[in-house]
Amino acid sequence: MTTSALIMIILTQGTVLGATIYFFRKVLRMPPNEEPDSYSENDNDPR
Amino acid sequence: MSQTSESWGSRVGLILAMAGNAVGLGNFLRFPVQAVQNGGGTFIIPYLISFLLMGIPLLWVEWAMGRFGGRYGDHSTPFILDNMTKKRFWKYFGVFGIFTNMGVMAYYTYIESWTLTYTLKSLKGDFLGVDLATLDTFFNDYVDLGSGINFPVWAILAFLVTLTINIYILSRGLSAGIEKVAKIAMPLLIGFGAFLAIMSWTTGSTGRCADCSTYIGLNFLWEPDFTTLANPKIWLAAAGQIFFTLSVGMGTIHCYSSYLKQKDDIALNAMSAGWMNGFVEIVLGSAVVIPIAVGYLGLDWVVENAGFMMAFKTMPFLFDQWGSVLSVLAGVAWFGLLFFAGITSSLAMGTPWMGFVQDEFNWSKNKSAIILGIAILAMGLPTILFFEKGVFDEYDYWTGTVSLVIFALAEVILFAWVFGMDKGWKEITDGADMRVPRFYRPIIKYITPLFIGVIFLTSLFKPLNGELSDWSTAVDSVFAGNGWPWANDSIINQIFHINTGVVWSENGVLTDMFYVDMSRFFLLACFFALVAMVKIASNKRKKQNA
Secondary structure, eight states, rough: OOOOHHHHHHHOOOHHHHHHHHHHHHHHHHOOOSSOOOOOOTTTSOO | OOOOOOOSSSHHHHHHHHHHOOOHHHHHHHHHHHHTTTBGOOOOOOHHHIIIIHHHHHHHHHHHHHHHHTTTOOSHHHHHHHHOOOOOHHHTTHHHHHHHHHHHHHHHHHHHHHHHHHHHHHHTTTTOOHHHHEEEEHHHHHHTTSSOOOOHHHHHHHHHHHHHHHHHHHEEEEOOOOOHHHHHHHHHHHHHHHHHHHHHHHHOSSSSSSSOOOHHHHHHHBBBOOOGGOOOHHHHHHHHHHHHHHHTTHHHHHHHHHTTTTTTTHHHHHHHHHHHHIIIIIGGGGGGGGHHHHHHHHHHHHHHOOEEEEEEHHHHHHHTTTTTHHHHHHHHHHHHHHHHHHHHHHHHHHHHHHHHHHHHHHOOOHHHHHHHHHHHHHHHHHHHTTGGGGGGHHHHHHHIHHHHHHHHHHHHHHIIIIIIHHHHHHHHHTTTTOOOOOTTTHHIIIIIHHHHHHHHHHHOOTTOOOOOHHHHHHHHHHHTTSOOOOTTSSSHHHHHHHTTOOOOOOETEOHHHHHHHHHHHHHHHHHHHHHHHHHHHHHHHHHHHO
């Protein structure tokens, strides 16, 4: 592979992978809102 | 308006369902081909800029509109739009948000059924030892190509099975149906894609020909050619790809988001689902078809043959080069991931209808799903029977391309200019679990509508060949009295058949144009049938409120 192609692939895929992980991790780490919220699975969770 | 008992089970489930809605066959088949045809590695620059200026704003707008409509108990675009302004026009315009989905679902489910058949055949080992010619014949026989009017018995049966699976899942509802499928399908899809990407990245040179190497394929896909950045055609192609990949302008995002409460976040959810789709497309989608094909067939073959059908007519042959065990595994992974990508999208396409009839006519989930199934069967059969007459492409052009652009342009104008940016911005940022950059406010108001407007106008008036220089040539042609040289795929030419004239029969035989035009009238009839349903629903509401 040429250097320019390698730079493009690393920069682009690194950025996209980084952003995907960053936002999804942020979602996972957010504490749930107080009930009643939009999601039914946590309705019976102790508060 | 309804007091629905439907809700999402979990936030992760919603994001996976929303990402599944966006991730479709195009992530693996359309994106790499578009990149190859539009500047290779440079394509990613206008692609990412379009994502930032058009994709993300549209995601936020659609999520916000959906949650806003949900506050009033509305889960489909006609009444979601109606809540934002009391002008009757928007209620009927919102029909696009149901019609587009049904039109696309009609032919998309057919392709989905191919992937199901090919997954089962891969699992059985039917593709072991096959050559390209055999694969080509198998596919043509399977969809009965070559007989003019097709009647592919097995393909129709597979279509019915796939449609039934879709309808059954839809009848289970949001959290017990769609969300459950997304939670299984999305991780499997990413796992299958990662497996194929690793195979592609580690194969390298195969020695089958001088330039048979997956690295040459990757290089071909990613080598930048910065001179192409000045070509508006590349920008249009990139913006178009963002449209299709994010499933914006369809009404599905509104519908999914309408089951959220006002205090719950949409901004971070939209970013998470949007970037997840980007990951599947850019990281996984770019690693499979083109590099592996170059690895075994060479660059020249790929340049000549790159296209959608490679998925079915080429990939099993390429996997077979990895030996029998890996061939079966790769075949199941490839067609399995396409099936999962397809079904998570087609389920999303069914939800606006489900939301609409449950809200307005109080139909049960089962009844709503069964009637949707009958409608999709009726709409889908012409694309199968008259596949070779161009009916399939006609559906794709109007429902899968033009409608999306029209709806997205109108909705962003409605949101930013009619509903108003003050209220709109509040809708986006209410309950947000991230800081939404303030510079997106003017972007949503000015840049995004302009961006989509340019795409729409250039598609409407596209001159022959569509290069930048062709626009000035076209203007010169008008001043010289020779008229506008229309591109065949310009919207105006498609409507009026300017280049060819209307020819419905030749020597007493019906032409392809006849079938295409009939399918167009059929789609129009479907659109107006939905308009009539909205009218009935609207009258019903008036009576209830009186």
